[in-house]
Amino acid sequence: METRATTIEAYLRTVDELPVSPTLDVTKVRSFAESFTFKQSFAPEEAFRLIASELIQSQVHTPHPQYFGLFNPAPTAMSIAADALVATLNPQLAAWSHSPLAAEMERHLVISIADKFGLPRSQADGVFTSGGAEANQTALLAALAQRWPDVALCGLRGLKEEPVFYVSAEGHHSFLKVARAAGLGASSLREIEVTDDLRVDLDSLRAAIQRDHTNGYAPFLLVPTAGTTGAGVIDPIRHIGSLAREQGLWFHVDAAWGGAAALGPELHSILDGIELADSITFDAHKWLSVSMGAGMFLTRHPDILSRCFATQTAYMPKESEGMQVVDPFAHSLQWSRRFIGLKLFLSLAVAGWDGYAAAIRHQREMGKLLRDRLIKDKWKIVNRTPLPLVCFTDGETKWDTNICQRIANAVVASGHAWISTIQLGKRSSPHFVLASPTTKRNRITSMLCSLF
Amino acid sequence: METRATTIEAYLRTVDELPVSPTLDVTKVRSFAESFTFKQSFAPEEAFRLIASELIQSQVHTPHPQYFGLFNPAPTAMSIAADALVATLNPQLAAWSHSPLAAEMERHLVISIADKFGLPRSQADGVFTSGGAEANQTALLAALAQRWPDVALCGLRGLKEEPVFYVSAEGHHSFLKVARAAGLGASSLREIEVTDDLRVDLDSLRAAIQRDHTNGYAPFLLVPTAGTTGAGVIDPIRHIGSLAREQGLWFHVDAAWGGAAALGPELHSILDGIELADSITFDAHKWLSVSMGAGMFLTRHPDILSRCFATQTAYMPKESEGMQVVDPFAHSLQWSRRFIGLKLFLSLAVAGWDGYAAAIRHQREMGKLLRDRLIKDKWKIVNRTPLPLVCFTDGETKWDTNICQRIANAVVASGHAWISTIQLGKRSSPHFVLASPTTKRNRITSMLCSLF
Structure with a gap:
């Protein structure tokens, strides 16, 4: 156990000195994996x-301060501790009676985050x-079941x-x-x-429905995105919500990344x-x-998950029969599952909403700093976008x-930083997400030096 | 970090002295959860x-040696270490280039386990x-896409x-x-x-297809179960496989629990x-x-997952373009995901197939011991069943x-052991699964004393 804790601590202490990304060598990593014959x-x-x-030695280091990547976080210390504790206690989150506190902690988180989005607590x-x-x-299954x-x-x-x-042409391909x-x-x-600013064109949307x-x-479902993967844009949520109400369609907001704005008072208005959402996607990771x-899947319809997923079985634990509780397996696509919520619960307990x-x-x-420098x-x-995602070009046709x-490949291959590129309309752009608490001012300056 | 490691070690050292299951008190656990306002x-x-x-204090202890429950394991020390390491490195298993070694370790495991089931390695x-x-x-999506x-x-x-x-009437309700x-x-x-021995009735199956x-x-899919949740029975796999071949149907074996028999030489023949399977479900947990x-989803059709899940996006990392590798996001229902395979890889590295x-x-x-005693x-x-799952009655109508x-409720409430009950045909039976390496002879004797 000691070596393991030491390895983990040493990694976190020294990750900012490592190359952000590895040299890609299929043969080498495959040979290493296959050398274990068990x-x-x-x-x-x-x-x-x-x-x-x-x-x-063989991964892109998402915890590195010069990782400007696709929303993958430098994990909090508490989420590492939580994942170790979850693996140890190994609770079974299918039956409420098996893990009553875990089930209630997840329920409390779901309601607390929904509340931040303005969904009615009750x-x-x-x-x-x-x-x-x-x-x-x-969300798709809920929308179908409702209609x-x-x-x-x-x-x-x-x-x-x-x-x-x-869904917007700039929305996430998971919908496909x-x-x-x-x-x-x-x-x-x-x-x-x-439109030119990469938000859903409302006229096109109305015309398509018509x-x-x-x-x-x-038509049964409208999905605006709050923080697109490409450019971090926020679709006109209220207008799309009104349209959904007017037409009687399910209104789902994909706020996987940008939804965190609900936790920052200055950003909440975006x-x-x-x-108004019938449901929301939000990713704590x-x-x-x-x-x-x-x-996380959040909704204002307290009965919809049971209508989608409930099933009776002879073999599930029965100790909670008659109690006013929900068995998780009757409430989600998954059945037996990991206690996912603990890492958010512990991280929130330590950081608080203010943190x-x-x-x-x-x-x-940091996003503003990068924009200003460029x-x-x-x-x-x-x-x-009001979110810390920056795309740019040279303003020329070259x-x-x-x-x-x-350029992106050269930066990645240098191991000095990790960035990606994105196609915005007809042009390609570097793509920087400022997602890590460890990315300070000097890291941005240093990354820019390596770029140009 | 030290407190955390100490807490985890202390739990593992003392879990066998704890009540196996908690008193269920909705108000108490809910109040505790909600006392965190963040x-x-x-x-x-x-x-x-x-x-x-x-x-x-508030969960059923799956790692307890008197937990005779629904296949939830006492986790190996290596899987706890692996989950902590995965949370620390936080690799992104959507793009191969982001986590090349993790992707290759999972690939090696998938092929190694498939090999144990006799699927052709190539x-x-x-x-x-x-x-x-x-x-x-x-499996269902693969079968549909193939047909x-x-x-x-x-x-x-x-x-x-x-x-x-x-699917058998005794199969898992996840299919519903x-x-x-x-x-x-x-x-x-x-x-x-x-039939009376709770295996799929082949005549009924043939008649239903006809x-x-x-x-x-x-008809497009036949699913025998290798180790049902209720009675641990093994459906007549070969006969169902032959029928599937004869009729041109996809042949999927749900071996979530019983599939482990492939790792025990004495049990392999069951x-x-x-x-013959087109695909297999197996749960390492x-x-x-x-x-x-x-x-795990395993298959003999190397192209089927891409046909189900591949999609092109402008925003996914491109460093591995041209390499002979598979991007995980184009190969599974999930998109960004956790490095799930490390806990199996490390556990296997330490235990070996022999372990x-x-x-x-x-x-x-232990299953035989319990049966003999009863x-x-x-x-x-x-x-x-040849598997360590024991159900019994008093042989009378009472x-x-x-x-x-x-009886089961009393045992569970005592905290002395955890068991469930199952409906087999018209009668109910206690349901014991011998699933933990820490369940030794004296634990079974002691559990029987508490039962009667």
Whole structure:
């Protein structure tokens, strides 16, 4: 145990000195993995040290202060402790009676976060998920079940109409997977074009719904995004919510990353209208800095999860019969599952809402710093967002996709920082997310030096 | 960090002295959870100690040697260490280039376990899942995609025929959830009746398929169970596999628990026919004693996962373009996800295949011991299985469902052991699973004393 704690502490103490990303060598990592035939057995400390050391050499270090990547956090110390404790106690989060406190801690978190979004506490419900994709899948199933209660029994083939739903062309591609997995097929997903500032074009959205009605399709769900993966833009949530209400459609906000704005008083207003949502996706493993994965599905419909997922079995524990509690397995896509919520609970207990508000304020300042520096150096910022995600070009035509990707590849290969690129309209741009509490002013300066 | 390691070590050292299960008090656990308003902040060690101590008082202790429960393991020390390390390094298992070694370690495990089941190594593929439910869901989607390649685009409503599939009436209810979530609806699931020994009745299965053909339905999937939740029975895998081949149906074996028999040389033959499977569900967080959740979907069709889940995005990392590797997000229902496989990798590195074979042998011996003791005391064993799962009655008519449940409730409430009950046909029975390496001979004797 001592070696293991030491290894973990040493990593956290020294990660900022490591190359942010490894050299990619398929043969090397594959050979290492396959060298374990499991025919001989290793001493525990030897196995741990050997494998930990190799893993540390062979990954992109999301906890590194120069990781400007895709919303993957430097995990809080409390989430590491929580994951170790969860693995030790190994509670079973299928039956309430098996893990009563764990179930109630998750319930309290779900309601507390829903409350931050302005959902009414008395109706708020939800569930932790493996990630945002499962939360989005849950939203789709909830929307279908609300509109067509017979679907659970009779399936989609029993419907007279063809369901269709709407997501921004800049929205997350998990909706494509989800549309397929739900039996709707990719063709049920209407990707709505965006305006010049990369937000859903409301006129196009209205026109698409109208066209679908005319052609006999059945619109059932609108999904604005609060913080797109590409440019961090916030769709016009209130307008889309009003449209959903007017048309009687389920209104789901994909706030996987940007939803954290609800915890920062200065930013809360950018989510204006989210309080109308029928459901919300939020990922605690993004801006709230807990280790992967900790997705959340939140809703204002307290009965919808049971309607989607409840089932009677002869073999589930019965000790809580008659109590006013919810068995998690009857309330989510998953069945037996990990106690996902503890890492958020412990992190929140230590940071408090104020601690998270301060962290969010810090990232925004770092975002502003990066933007200001780039503008001063004559770069052109190409995304408009209040969130700390920065995209830019040289303002000339020379900066084509290949050059941009080559710059990013060179930075990544140097191990000095990790950045990605993004296609915004016809042009490619570097893509910086300021997501880590350890990214201070000097780290941004230093990264810029390595870039140019 | 020190307090945390100490807390974890102390728990593991003393868990066998704790009551196995807590008194259920909704108000108490709810009040404790809600007492955290997150308005003030706790010192890290104080928060950890307070919450860990309360959790320890308020859960069923799956690591306790008198936990005879539903396949939830006493986790290996290596899986606890692995979960802590995973939380620390926090690798992102969506893009191969982000976590190349983690991705290759999971790939190696998938192929190694598939090999144990007799799937051809050169074709074997698969993915870790949040649990068995997601693995079963993956199987359903794979079976649909294989039979109707257009489903991914056009959805189920585009099909001329109504898909139906077959699971034992004793199979896992996750298939009901899965049928709903896939848009097939619960009515697509044919629960096949069982014979007196609780195995799928082959004649009924054949008749059901024939009837569905006659009525214009489209059978596409057969699912035998290797180790049912209720009685631990193994369906006639080879016969069902032959039937599936003959009829051109996808053949999926739900071996979530019983699949571990593939690791015990004496038990391997009970899985006879599993090598014919198109796909297999296996849960490492059951008999392989790793912490929750570590489901696996295994298949002999190397292209099927990509056909189900692949999608192109502008924002995913591109460093591995051109390399012969698989990006995990294009290969599973999940997108960003936790490094699930490390806890199995480390546990296997330390135990080796031989260590797991010995553990399986031990549980079987404990199962035999319990059975022999019960028979000697004139109880009647009512389930036939080579696996260590024991159900029994008094052989008289007096033992009705209420009495049985009252006995189980009394045992659970005493905190002396944890058992559940199961309905087998018309009668109720206590349900004992011998799942923990720490359950030795004296623990079984002691549990029997507390029972009667």
